[in-house]
Amino acid sequence: MADVMAGTTAGTASEPTAPVVAARSLTKAFGGVLALDAASTAFSAGEVHCLAGENGCGKSTLIKILSGVHPPTSGTIEVGGSSYGHLAPRQALDLGIEVIYQDFSLLPNLTAAENIALPSFLTHRRRFVARAAVDAIAEQAVARLGVDLDLRTPVGDLTVADRQLCAIARALAHDTRFLAMDEPTTTLTWREVDALFDAVRRLRDDGVAIAFISHKLQEVFSIADRVSIMRNGRIVATGRPEEYTHSSLTESMTGRATSALARETPTWRDKPPALEVRGLERLPLFTGVDLAVGQGEIVGLAGLLGSGRTEIAEALAGVLPATSGTVLVRGRPTRIRTVTDAVEAGIGYVPEDRLTQGLFLDQPIGDNVLATGIGSFARFSVTRPQRMARAAAGIVHSLRIKAASLQDSIRTLSGGNAQRVLIGKWLIGRPKVLILNGPTVGVDVGSKFDILSLLHAESLKGLGVLIISDDLPELVSTCDRVLVVRNGRVVSEVDRRDLTEKALLEAVAA
Amino acid sequence: MKAAGASRWRRVAGDQELLLLVLLGLLLVAVAARAPEVLTVDTLFNVARESMVTLVFAVAVLIVIISGGIDVSFLAVGIFAAYSAVSLVPQEGPAATAWLPFAVAVAIGVALGLVNAAVVLGAGVSTLIATLATSAVFLGVLFAFVGGTVVNSIPEPLRVLGSTSLLELPAAGRGTTRLSVLVLPVLVVCAATAAFLRWTVAGRSIFAMGGDREAARRAGVAIGPTVVLVFALSGALAGLAGMTHVALSGRADPTTFFGGELNVLAAVVLGGALISGGRGSVRGTVLGVLLITCIRSSLIPLGIPPVWQEAVIGSLLILGVVLQALASRVKPVRAILDPADPVLAPAPLRRDVVEAGDAR
Ligand SMILES: Nc1ncnc2c1ncn2[C@@H]1O[C@H](COP(=O)(O)OP(=O)(O)O)[C@@H](O)[C@H]1O
Ligand SMILES: [Mg+2]
Secondary structure (H helix, E strand, C coil): CHHHHHHHHCCCCCCCCCCCEEEEEEEEEECCEEEEEEEEEEECCCCEEEEECCCCCCHHHHHHHHCCCCCCCEEEEEECCEEECCCCHHHHHHCCEEEECCCCCCCCCCEHHHHHHHHHHHHCCCCECCHHHHHHHHHHHHHHHCCCCCCCCEHHHCCHHHHHHHHHHHHHCCCCCEEEEECCCCCCCHHHHHHHHHHHHHHHHCCCEEEEECCCHHHHHHHCCEEEEEECCEEEEEECHHHCCHHHHHHHHHCCCCCCCCCCCCCCCCCCCCEEEEEEEECCCEEEEEEEECCCCEEEEECCCCCCHHHHHHHHCCCCCCCEEEEEECCEEECCCCHHHHHHHCEEEECCCHHHHHCCCCCEHHHHHHCCHHHHHEECCEECHHHHHHHHHHHHHHCCCCCCCCCCEHHHCCHHHHHHHHHHHHHCCCCCEEEEECCCCCCCHHHHHHHHHHHHHHHHCCCEEEEECCCHHHHHHHCCEEEEEECCEEEEEEEHHHCCHHHHHHHHHC | CHHHHHHHHHHHHHCHHHHHHHHHHHHHHHHHHHCHHHCCHHHHHHHHHHHHHHHHHHHHHHHHHHCCCCCCCHHHHHHHHHHHHHHHCCCCCCHHHHHHHHHHHHHHHHHHHHHHHHHHHHHCCCHHHHHHHHHHHHHHHHHHHHCCCCECCCCHHHHHHHCCEEEEEECCCCCEEEEECCHHHHHHHHHHHHHHHHHEHHHHHHHHHHHCHHHHHHCCCCHHHHHHHHHHHHHHHHHHHHHHHHHHHCCECCCCCCCCHHHHHHHHHHCCCCCCCCCCCHHHHHHHHHHHHHHHHHCCCCCCCHHHHHHHHHHHHHHHHHHHHHHHHCCCCCCCCCCCCHHHCCHHHHHHHHHHHHHC
């Protein structure tokens, strides 16, 4: 490993001083899976060091070892010149190591303010909490980030985006020497990302060492002072961002070239639409929603955060049902009042917050895949285990889910793989319509391509797909049509012929 | 409009403390209608007296439930601590030494709590299994080494304290009815626990651990010491509760609480403590205990046969759990539609706006 690093960094003139935090040939095995394989790297003061790599290559594991969440199987952690065999989370915090975890790791039952302030109360060994002190710490952190956040609400009641902001604010509330950010921008708007980057640059200028993980290559290029590429638990290259281009970075991450999806419109016009909705309403969330998704068609639902697009999807999925309106699935009128109604009608829903809404995190992968489709494997209510196991294995294989065994829990999977499980879980039940909310949020470029190709292939078999996404290029490359939602109404439609990023941006922001 | 009404109802169902007050009110109305003769100061003092011990036990359990665990050994700890303390302290002495048996009982309670913590942390089993097991061990040790016979003569200072009244009023019938002075330490302990849970870093760490143990660990909460603290506190409170019972009843009977777990657990859950941890309050627990005691003491005046008592309390426990499930489904709804959107403005109101505009 050492020679790789020396070789690739030799070109840069000013070599920074002793690192704040360093990984010295860290190895971590989870059962049979080698998550980290003698990975060595260093984080220096005043430098933003990006870790890039496909889902499952060990980025989060590396960060978690540095912050004491996991003990390494072998190797050492170096902080400020001292070596440690492993750290406890409390010890890491005391050493000034702060992490924005990929899963946020917030306390759902405490308010945002308390979440932000608690770690500093603990590290300063304070005994008492005064509401005023909590608020002061939290307000200062939020102000430093320059965003709006409801500090009085329990974190469990916040939206995913607000939870992410809260996790970021918590990390900024302390005097840190090393800040690791594990995909901190997955749910943020560009405005919030800008605010975050300003804060990160200020920290860097104050001499904080920063580790930054993101799948969005633009972000990597705009903030990185150094880029390390990981593959299969190893650091395979380290260099300055100038030494890479978008495609060379993508290629060195995935080890293969990616191309855009070219798509013929296969919509089956002569058949009733997979999903037809008329006059859907739930006040005060949305009203007068009309839309249709043909069989074999992929339709996008675009709109700003809080425009009502998620609520419309949740109404169709029976999560928060509509109060009036007509829903037809392949021409058959259906009433959707519960999630079960929707499943029985053939509507699948892959939610935005897959960690808490879509999966049983501590249950095995196999059981998760089978959770909704179980009815189709039963005869006279008796399940047939072999058939189920075969189906689960089949779908896990065809989705290229990277896991040691079907018995492992979902928690052990990386983001892109968890998302595939969620999609697989729905496909196994043979839905007629699949609604996906942010299907590629927090998913690396390789998995993203796989997931979109999978949807494409399923649509060719007659599945109607409705995709909600912030990722305009993704909508443009995947969808036949895009509907634009604003203030709880569907306000316009952008057709295949006019579907460009620019046209969409104008329609959404208008 | 119908939707707004429905959501208001769901919010009431979500605010468990409000609901408890409503239930208490309904019960009072029912008793007033069916058996007004029992609404006397005697009954009030009786309810207070019956509630005291249950309340201290309930607060002990509350702390464990908030931390994300469950404790079913509290009665065993209470009996063990009180019974051994009574046999350890001198039988005679000035009334001012009545604090001694309490201190000994609390110390024994802490020791047993530490045993619980050691089993939970050491064996890595769930708190339910751990405390179920220790509970049996505690009782076994008590009967084998300390004794199982009823002690009818408790130490003199304790007896004096137990029969001291804070308040003595003429009873509805003959004589007087009294409220024990022991209600004071019970109230102080409740207030202190509430303050501890709310205003100390350790108290917030207990909530944090109950909310998400792994996230709490990552935020710097030391899990081991917090578990030890939780069970030590719970043991101390259980010891105090046991001794309060002995002082009030004037005798130490090791079988006295058998089967009393249901009351205490039902009170805590009805009081809004989330069985999965991370939520709960002393105030809610006080209301839960009061409701259960009131129901127990009003079944007979209401003409419900006493055989139904346990079933009623069991049903209340189920009600509490169902309420929690309901409350977790009540999510705040933020309006998305433009406030000026015509569908949101009811017709008559719009006419008013137009008329006001015309007038100007
Ligand atoms: N707690 C765990 N138990 C078992 N396997 C795990 C656990 N955490 C991560 N892994 C495995 O380790 C590998 C690396 O995961 P991770 O570090 O999360 O990847 P990344 O963050 O780069 O997407 C994956 O194959 C994942 O399944
Ligand atoms: Mg990761």
